[in-house]
Amino acid sequence: MGKxxxxxxxxxxxxxxxxxxxxxSQGTVFPGRIALIICPEILKILGENISEEIIVITGTNGKTxxxxxxxxxxxxxxxxxxxxxxxxxxITGITTAFIDKTNLIGTKIFHYALLETDExxxxxxxxxxxxxxxxxxxxFSDQLDRFGQLDNIINLVKDALRNTKIELVLNADDPLVTHxxxxxxxxxxxxxxxETDYDKKESFHNNKVGKYCVFCQSELVFDKxxxxxxxxxxxxxxxxxxxxxxFVAHSLVMNPTISFWVNDIYIESPYQGFYNAYNILAxxxxxxxVGLKDEFITNAIKIYQxxxxxxxxxxxxxxxxxxxxxxxxxxxxxxxAALEQESQSKNILFILNDNAGDSRDVSWIWETDLEMLxxxxxxxxxxxxxxxxxxxxxxxxxxxxxxxxNIVLVKNLAEGIEELITRDSEVCYVFTTYSxxxxxxxxxxxxxxxxxxxxxxxxxxxxxxxxx
Amino acid sequence: xxxxxxxxxxxEHMDLYGDDGNLIIIKKRLEWLGHSVLITKINLGQxxxxxxxxxxxxxxxxxYNQARVTKELEPQKDTLFALMEEGVPxxxxxxxxxxxxxxYVIDRGKSVTGLGIFNFYVENGLHxxxxxxxxxxxxNGQEVSIVGFANHxxxxxxxxxxxxxxxxxxxxxxxxxxxLEGIRYKNFIGSNLHGPLxxxxxxxxxxxxxxxxxxxNINRDVILDDAIELxxxxxxxxxxx
Numbered sequence: 001m002g003k004x005x006x007x008x009x010x011x012x013x014x015x016x017x018x019x020x021x022x023x024x025s026q027g028t029v030f031p032g033r034i035a036l037i038i039c040p041e042i043l044k045i046l047g048e049n050i051s052e053e054i055i056v057i058t059g060t061n062g063k064t065x066x067x068x069x070x071x072x073x074x075x076x077x078x079x080x081x082x083x084x085x086x087x088x089x090x091i092t093g094i095t096t097a098f099i100d101k102t103n104l105i106g107t108k109i110f111h112y113a114l115l116e117t118d119e120x121x122x123x124x125x126x127x128x129x130x131x132x133x134x135x136x137x138x139x140f141s142d143q144l145d146r147f148g149q150l151d152n153i154i155n156l157v158k159d160a161l162r163n164t165k166i167e168l169v170l171n172a173d174d175p176l177v178t179h180x181x182x183x184x185x186x187x188x189x190x191x192x193x194x195e196t197d198y199d200k201k202e203s204f205h206n207n208k209v210g211k212y213c214v215f216c217q218s219e220l221v222f223d224k225x226x227x228x229x230x231x232x233x234x235x236x237x238x239x240x241x242x243x244x245x246x247f248v249a250h251s252l253v254m255n256p257t258i259s260f261w262v263n264d265i266y267i268e269s270p271y272q273g274f275y276n277a278y279n280i281l282a283x284x285x286x287x288x289x290v291g292l293k294d295e296f297i298t299n300a301i302k303i304y305q306x307x308x309x310x311x312x313x314x315x316x317x318x319x320x321x322x323x324x325x326x327x328x329x330x331x332x333x334x335x336x337a338a339l340e341q342e343s344q345s346k347n348i349l350f351i352l353n354d355n356a357g358d359s360r361d362v363s364w365i366w367e368t369d370l371e372m373l374x375x376x377x378x379x380x381x382x383x384x385x386x387x388x389x390x391x392x393x394x395x396x397x398x399x400x401x402x403x404x405x406n407i408v409l410v411k412n413l414a415e416g417i418e419e420l421i422t423r424d425s426e427v428c429y430v431f432t433t434y435s436x437x438x439x440x441x442x443x444x445x446x447x448x449x450x451x452x453x454x455x456x457x458x459x460x461x462x463x464x465x466x467x468x
Numbered sequence: 469x470x471x472x473x474x475x476x477x478x479x480e481h482m483d484l485y486g487d488d489g490n491l492i493i494i495k496k497r498l499e500w501l502g503h504s505v506l507i508t509k510i511n512l513g514q515x516x517x518x519x520x521x522x523x524x525x526x527x528x529x530x531x532y533n534q535a536r537v538t539k540e541l542e543p544q545k546d547t548l549f550a551l552m553e554e555g556v557p558x559x560x561x562x563x564x565x566x567x568x569x570x571x572y573v574i575d576r577g578k579s580v581t582g583l584g585i586f587n588f589y590v591e592n593g594l595h596x597x598x599x600x601x602x603x604x605x606x607x608n609g610q611e612v613s614i615v616g617f618a619n620h621x622x623x624x625x626x627x628x629x630x631x632x633x634x635x636x637x638x639x640x641x642x643x644x645x646x647x648l649e650g651i652r653y654k655n656f657i658g659s660n661l662h663g664p665l666x667x668x669x670x671x672x673x674x675x676x677x678x679x680x681x682x683x684x685n686i687n688r689d690v691i692l693d694d695a696i697e698l699x700x701x702x703x704x705x706x707x708x709x
Contacts, residue, residue, distance in 0.1 A: 151530060211480075354600075360598065360599070360617075361485065361598075361617045361619060361662060362617075362663075363485045363486035363487075363489070363617060363662045363663055363664055364485075364486060365486070366486030366488070366489035366492070366664055366667070367486045388707070389703070389704075390703065391668065391696070391699045391700025391701070391702075391703040391704065392663075392667065392668070392700055392704075394696045394699070394700060395667050395668065395696055395697055395700045396489075396667070398696050398697075399489070399492050399493055399496050399667075401496075404693070404696060407696060409696070409699060
């Protein structure tokens, strides 16, 4: 009877995946949800088809990029894997990924499962699957409305890990992550950065996260910050400090693309920004732990190109348009820091939504360093505001000191992109929250093709003497 | 031109959900009106005189920090209430105003004594009350609409005849099931609504500013262009009704 339920769940799930693909939507959650209703044990059963290891990647930022990089390395090795590559990281999205890959009777074997998992879903996931490794990238304030407060999420994850045999891979530079060793007693591996040329003496103005020692609540002393609360810290009261990392990153160069060493491996990547250097470091650490070969690792990272919303680049009407996913204060601060490397004049389309997948509470835009806009050192001509909360971001920009006259409110995405490319600037950026990521990407591709078509039509006219 | 002194109570411990945006807003608006602003951050263990300030603000904190702050404020509670009586404008967000009552709840359901300035008590509900919220409040004798984002475990029950609610819930989440939101005593307002609260409610920001002006005998002669703020207010309101 159980077997029949499983097969029905797989078939229904696969049909729904086909349907969502046909309609072109990114519905990666719904098939898994329905399948779990039909056969609640489906994830547990399909999880047993993994012959090598299940690797779980969690934390606030960097889950998608890190897991995609690890996937690329595993593919270089010709390993088969189940991977929720679309970033649907709740239990439902993970179930969808398993259903998509398995055969109709749910017996197909894979080498690895690579599961980026939402922090709050870790307890649920660990009830169904037994991963060998759980990686924690970092903890920042994110989507507080969904979880209560950051402390609660951290405790939730910690409680779920206790009394397991999981090995942890932890960010040695994040004081909110390093205490997992003593609090869970699990075997831990650490990755971290040595001092870099990009370190700062101060964190950003609003940083309250990770400021206090998790053990004794005293204020931590930071020798330097890499970014946000990631850095070299110690507690003057109880001696809590960074653990010695197993995977040490050093000699970082961002020019603006990233290169550095991890122990004795030289890494180069087309990615930009310190947060991506951490993602690469985490991916390399996982790959080394799993026992993958250095040349496969360096090669995979070198050819791995930024994906949807991770600084993906488009060309519309001879203008470069770069799409960046921003979903929390740290992400937005990092996106702004990336703009600093670009001297050309810019227009920015900011799509702020509060739908499912986004933070329902958009007050996070006030926890950012947008005050740097007041001096316009970033050379921004116009901000175009769209999305369900376009008014919120417009107000935030106005109070950051950005000239109100250069804040444009638009009714929809299409109007936003029109304004973005027709208003004067040398380069354009689209900042979007998660729920508008795929729709804005689709629209950017459409505009890219449209202007390409217009240009070739124009050329034909010129050729036939019908210009004007 | 005048200088306004703002006391920001315990920013290191009481400032979640971008609450300090409220002070960015008050400060900018006062500057646009031609005045200067001095924001003093008052932290735990510091000596200060609450009477020095034209406006007092405290944001939201975790229950752990809420308890620390309550202890710190205990010797100041009579001064604080005297200032409220005198009409000093104040805005306290969520757990900040909740500590002014008889009791509130810290982690794992333990009830602790509040400052007891007002006769209300706070319990924890089974689930968080979250979501966009529209309330109707009375400011300067006029009914106005206020929007914000509710996000709290607290259930607030008032038995204080002198204490008014900040507003009536039109859509969304209030103090508990009684359709009331926040508390109000003269020019003191306590609210569970974030956003930050003043961002989409310039009328409330101006209410505090007008009180500050009146107390300094300043006439308001400039009207600010609030097109963007009012758009944001309307956008949030329209989605709720």
